[in-house]
Amino acid sequence: MVSMSEPLFTAIDHVGIAVEDLDASIAFYETAFGMRMTHRETNTEQGVEEAMMEVGESAIQLLAPLSPDTTIGKFLATKGPGIQQMAYRVTDIDDVCAKLREAGVRLLYDEPRIGTAGSRVNFVHPKSAGGVLVELVEPASSH
Amino acid sequence: MVSMSEPLFTAIDHVGIAVEDLDASIAFYETAFGMRMTHRETNTEQGVEEAMMEVGESAIQLLAPLSPDTTIGKFLATKGPGIQQMAYRVTDIDDVCAKLREAGVRLLYDEPRIGTAGSRVNFVHPKSAGGVLVELVEPASSH
Secondary structure, X not given: OOOOOOOOOOEEEEEEEEOOOHHHXXXXXXXXXXXXXXXXXXXXXXXXXXXXXXXXXXXXXXXXXXXXXXXXXXXXXXXXXXXXXXXXXXXXHHHHHHHHHHOOOOEOOOOOEEOHHHOEEEEEOHHHOOOOOXXXXXXXXXX | OOOOOOOOOOEEEEEEEEOOOHHHHHHHHHHOOOOOEEEEEEEOOOOEEEEEEEEXXXXXXXXXXXXXXXXHHHHHHHHOOEEEEEEEEOOOHHHHHHHHHHXXXXXXXXXXXXXXXXXXXXXXXXXXXXXXXXXXXXXXXXX
């Protein structure tokens, strides 16, 4: 049971940024911005290669498409490189999804799916969140 | 003297989101997303009315334009509501700006200016940061 005063989102888990060239972007964030890469993976299901760059309790998630007909490929084609999504960390994603649905917020999946590094994730539809693609992330360590 | 291993950016200070209606957006972030508003101000110089919504050590900054011919007014007209900027917290903005210039990063101002809540701020040009408008924030408490 979560108390009324406990926040729904405990932190900004990461901010997703669409990039053309993952290696060049990692090099820029490491060299110019002084960030450390904490994780890198290729997700063939989502058609994306990604890297997590550490900032305090949060991360910048660099996202490069595996092909043009993927979510990130289409984003780059229409909007160009830039911020693509906002991900909040949650402790219990099932509880948070239930509370959001009660508040009338539209979620993308009926049940959470597996995201980066074994996390459980769901998304709020941009039309339900003022044009922002919002991801909810329950890190692997909390389940 | 900052050691080589200390990160340049200590946290995501805030993520700026352009909105049409500030009161409606604050109500949504409070009610649906369960966030607490920690600050609200009108900056006539920048033509923006803004609210800070707390998330862990970071915040979501809701930005509504005072008129169409402002930075946020033009952003809304061309891109619609959504994520507009990424702000990193720094301890010593003069030191960080010098290091970024050394790395070949283009900054918007020669000297930091006064930002939200008495902070000292500067911006990295989006062309220098993969299409992302990056703000650097030294909070008022650290100077």
